[in-house]
Amino acid sequence: xxxxxxxxxxxxxxxxxxxxxxxxxxxxxxxxxxxxxxxxxxxxxxxxxxxxxxxxxxxxxxxxxxxxxxxxxxxxxxxxxxxxxxxxxxxxxxxxxxxxxxxxxxxxxxxxxxxxxxxxxxxxxxxxxxxxxxxxxxxxxxxxxxxxxxxxxxxxxxxxxxxxxxxxxxxxxxxxxxxxxxxxxxxxxxxxxxxxxxxxxxxxxxxxxxxxxxxxxxxxxxxxxxxxxxxxxxxxxxxxxxxxxxxxxxxxxxxxxxxxxxxxxxxxxxxxxxxxxxxxxxxxxxxxxxxxxxxxxxxxxxxxxxxxxxxxxxxxxxxxxxxxxxxxxxxxxxxxxxxxxxxxxxxxxxxxxxxxxxxxxxxxxxxxxxxxxxxxxxxxxxxxxx
Amino acid sequence: xxxxxxxxxxxxxxxxxxxxxxxxxxxxxxxxxxxxxxxxxxxxxxxxxxxxxxxxxxxxxxxxxxxxxxxxxxxxxxxxxxxxxxxxxxxxxxxxxxxxxxxxxxxxxxxxxxxxxxxxxxxxxxxxxxxxxxxxxxxxxxxxxxxxxxx
Numbered sequence: 001x002x003x004x005x006x007x008x009x010x011x012x013x014x015x016x017x018x019x020x021x022x023x024x025x026x027x028x029x030x031x032x033x034x035x036x037x038x039x040x041x042x043x044x045x046x047x048x049x050x051x052x053x054x055x056x057x058x059x060x061x062x063x064x065x066x067x068x069x070x071x072x073x074x075x076x077x078x079x080x081x082x083x084x085x086x087x088x089x090x091x092x093x094x095x096x097x098x099x100x101x102x103x104x105x106x107x108x109x110x111x112x113x114x115x116x117x118x119x120x121x122x123x124x125x126x127x128x129x130x131x132x133x134x135x136x137x138x139x140x141x142x143x144x145x146x147x148x149x150x151x152x153x154x155x156x157x158x159x160x161x162x163x164x165x166x167x168x169x170x171x172x173x174x175x176x177x178x179x180x181x182x183x184x185x186x187x188x189x190x191x192x193x194x195x196x197x198x199x200x201x202x203x204x205x206x207x208x209x210x211x212x213x214x215x216x217x218x219x220x221x222x223x224x225x226x227x228x229x230x231x232x233x234x235x236x237x238x239x240x241x242x243x244x245x246x247x248x249x250x251x252x253x254x255x256x257x258x259x260x261x262x263x264x265x266x267x268x269x270x271x272x273x274x275x276x277x278x279x280x281x282x283x284x285x286x287x288x289x290x291x292x293x294x295x296x297x298x299x300x301x302x303x304x305x306x307x308x309x310x311x312x313x314x315x316x317x318x319x320x321x322x323x324x325x326x327x328x329x330x331x332x333x334x335x336x337x338x339x340x341x342x343x344x345x346x347x348x349x350x351x352x353x354x355x356x357x358x359x360x361x362x363x364x365x366x367x368x369x370x371x372x373x374x375x376x377x378x379x380x381x382x383x384x385x386x
Numbered sequence: 387x388x389x390x391x392x393x394x395x396x397x398x399x400x401x402x403x404x405x406x407x408x409x410x411x412x413x414x415x416x417x418x419x420x421x422x423x424x425x426x427x428x429x430x431x432x433x434x435x436x437x438x439x440x441x442x443x444x445x446x447x448x449x450x451x452x453x454x455x456x457x458x459x460x461x462x463x464x465x466x467x468x469x470x471x472x473x474x475x476x477x478x479x480x481x482x483x484x485x486x487x488x489x490x491x492x493x494x495x496x497x498x499x500x501x502x503x504x505x506x507x508x509x510x511x512x513x514x515x516x517x518x519x520x521x522x523x524x525x526x527x528x529x530x531x532x533x534x535x536x537x
Contacts, residue, residue: 189455
């Protein structure tokens with residue numbers, strides 16, 4: 001093809017028929033679409049689990065086990081979301097010629113179909129781009145990420161279902177026809193299978209360079225992830241520092257006392273008092289909503305022992321309140337099933353040392369199968385809820 | 387294919403899920419935040435349709451026809467990888483200048499992006515070599531030219 005021909009083709013708006021490559025074949029579009037939809041559905045379902053952890057409902061109580069549960073589900077959530085980036089680019093590239101189909105609108109139903117595709121594309125790009133930025137703690141917008149991410153997730157999954165329903169005949173036909181059928185007209189060097197293989201390699205490569213933020217064996221390869229397992233004070237990444245939380249002075253004040261607020265009385269304990277209580281050592285992961293997680297050895301006092309000290313019942317939920325004066329996560333509620341769990345601790349030490357100030361000194365909550373943002377740091381008081 | 391009951395149910399299920407998202411959004415997100423959300427929604431589509439997709443089309447139209455056919459699948463995949471890496475580069479560089487503590491973006495952006503770029507280049511080269519060494523599929527013989535069986 002000559003440069004003059006190229007320029008002539010570029011001088012006018014393209015038509016769908018201008019895109020003759022076999023990579024735009026419905027057999028490719030459908031297969032990439034299935035992979036993309038799978039990644040998004042995995043992210044959606046694991047996201048629902050995270051939402052339930054942070055917004056518990058009696059209808060669907062989450063158990064405190066397995067201890068690695070949240071680590072796996074949230075690790076999958078972010079890994080699937082990241083895998084969706086190349087899959088989405090590949091899907092949009094493969095299906096791009098449909099944008100130039102003529103006539104633009106054949107019927108009212110066709111208009112509705114194109115409108116639903118616009119919602120699908122907009123919500124998909126929105127979710128993966130803002131989700132990626134969130135994992136890097138960069139928020140160049142003025143809306144609440146958590147609320148918007150949750151609402152748009154429903155729109156995205158719903159619009160995928162609508163799209164699949166509308167395109168079902170094309171999808172079924174695409175999977176019935178052999179993938180290796182010679183293209184028409186013949187296209188030297190390019191095959192549908194080759195394109196799909198390239199997409200697979202890109203997805204696997206990106207996963208290999210990011211999943212190390214939660215898979216220790218791949219930590220050294222996690223050069224594109226916002227965190228690396230084991231990288232941070234005492235070998236743990238930090239989300240919010242003591243300085244950012246405004247607790248440097250109060251957390252290191254020798255006058256600090258932990259308040260245990262029971263149904264009938266309040267007990268105040270110094271850190272020395274806490275160290276004198278029976279100590280328990282547990283190995284638990286700390287898993288963040290942004291996808292990173294690290295297993296660590298924690299030492300401290302069982303939450304249920306502290307509840308008993310305040311004459312509380314372990315059948316009640318407890319509220320853990322931080323020294324922080326503000327912020328969305330200055331307090332958290334620990335459901336009764338977690339209170340009863342022997343691995344739920346008010347941790348005083350991490351890896352055999354006193355907690356680093358950025359990890360919650362003088363005391364923090366650590367419980368199994370729970371988002372990191374709910375593992376309240378710099379604990380001021382524990383309240384047994386009626 | 388006709389609109390079977392299952393297909394209609396899937397359509398209804400999808401519309402219901404979109405409706406849930408709309409209700410959740412309208413009841414939980416303050417009105418003052420909506421302009422920003424709409425801007426990001428439209429902006430993402432605009433960036434794709436006006437920037438990323440035309441670049442991809444240009445590459446396909448101008449570059450691919452001028453390279454050896456055996457290299458094209460690897461180059462096409464490499465372009466996809468480069469697009470992903472470009473997105474990560476923007477985010478990593480932006481986030482590293484705003485990071486809240488040393489455990490965020492722990493690897494220097496120049497190091498991480500150079501290593502990722504080298505890995506991408508290596509993967510493309512390996513793909514091109516593998517593509518060059520792969521045996522070409524023999525052309526289908528024309529049945530009219532096959533020797534006819536004789537009695």
